[in-house]
Amino acid sequence: MPSPNMSSRDLRRQLEHEILLGELTPGTRLDEVALTERFGVSRTPVREALQQLSMMQLVEIRPRRGAFVKKMSLRELVDMFEVMAELEGACGRLAADRMSDDERATLKELHKASEVMVKERDYDGYYRANVAFHEAIYKGSHNEFLSEQTKNLRNRLTPYRRLQLRQSNRLTSSFNEHSEITEAITSGNKALAEQLLSAHVTVQRGSFNDFLASLPMDLIDQTA
Template sequence: MTNHSASLREQIEEMIAVGVFKPGQHLDETELATRFGVSRTPIRETLIQLASMGLVVIRPRRGAIVAELGPQQLVEMFEVMSEMEATCGRLAARRMTPEEQKALLAAHQACLAALEAHEPDDYYYKNEVFHEAIYAGSHNQFLIEQTRNLYRRLRPYRRLQLRVRDRLANSYREHEGVVQAIVSGDGDLAARLLREHVMIQGQRFSDLMASLPQLSQHAA
């Protein structure tokens, strides 16, 4: 993959994650080519890449649309996500180097700065760095890749969760427990706390379902 096509994929992926392109929205190749100043060929290749990641669905004769996840599918994917992150946390508690622990603490501190600045979008990006630090600390490349892939599919929904009232403060508080467990080497506690942090159930599920129309409104 060339740097140019990787950049194109990252830009469109980011626009899906932040809701510029909404679930169910048609992605017109000609419009995208004009927007990014390229021919339709790299756009088509990029949409195929995004389809292989599950972010886009390509339908015969109807072109590409942003993938939509129904409530049941969302719950199932968050269920798997929570177990994968729990495993990352358990392994990170055993395997993180002192340098990686410093990176985790720095990411945690950056989340606090975004929280105190009341910047939910900034917190969202700092939150990604925080979780990425835990994945890296697992030292299991296959697990890291699979966890990242699922995280990417769920990015629009995880971002939406952070917009629910009080979720930023609660998210940071949950991070605090995870950090302490990992730094102290308590893998079982780290796993349990991460599982609870990521899982959507009860009130958190209701909040996410109530927020979904915001994500998909204005879809073409």
């Protein structure tokens, strides 16, 4: 049950969590009255939480219209995926060079565990497994700054990457790509690990353009 003593920080964390999980999708209006009723708090912590989310670029506050989960322009989305590919590639290269034997074993286990989710078409379960798999690579890079920056950008793209997995045959393709990535990293092939992870994130071979074309019109800011 929501607590009337929830702080603006608590509210911000809860809404941030829902945005990053894709439960509150880009374009969703965050009505102050509805939020005060939902969490059982006054409007002051709600307004403060929305201001904090606005500073984090997760929410857009429009004069006389209210707060909305922020949409990205098509150009911004493409740019962010491009940077994400570079960051992931760097993590893969370093992980192939620096992972311990235990970390390599963990990566293999995480990959194997996701196979049942592919067979069952469990999109949400696979997404969670996907996050764990990639975070194991970030950690295995043994570069805390790179790991943190990669996770931050990954979180910003979460609603879009969740949708990406629902493309036709994407679960199977993603799993197969993870197989190649796991082999490259655990065998210490730095160049191949970097190449595979970069391609994996941008979903090359023509499917990234298909993904962009498949996005709902209200998910992207068409005017930016």
